[in-house]
Amino acid sequence: MFQSSVIKVNHNHISAARVYICRSVSAFIHRCKRCELCSVKTKTFAEICDISDDQLFSNITRNPHHSLNHLLPSVSAAAENYNLRPRKHNRHLPERTTRLFDANYIYRLLYSDIY
Secondary structure (H helix, E strand, O other): OHHHHHHHHHHHHHHHHHHHHHHHHHHHHHHHHHOOOOOOOOOOHHHHHHHHHHHHHHHHHHOOOOOOHHHOOOEOHHHHHOOOOOOOOOEOOOOOOOOHHHHOHHHHHHHOOOO
């Protein structure tokens, strides 16, 4: 019981720290735009994070020798046996079991843009 509450507190603390950092960086980019230190077309911090996440996930899925490739689930049987429309990935989608599942980088990106 004690151990699970410690994990929950730590997870909430990390999430709060992550939100604080994201807000700080977003505010900094906004101030730079307002003071004309960078272009008005500069992407927001969330957009920059999304682009870099997509690039890393693409590298992981396309390169079988990538150091994180072994963390991906196996290729789905449907992707191997049928000529399906192109998707972001051809991996099996594991069942979501807990809230911590959403905090996992690999699984979060497996479930993003699946429709």
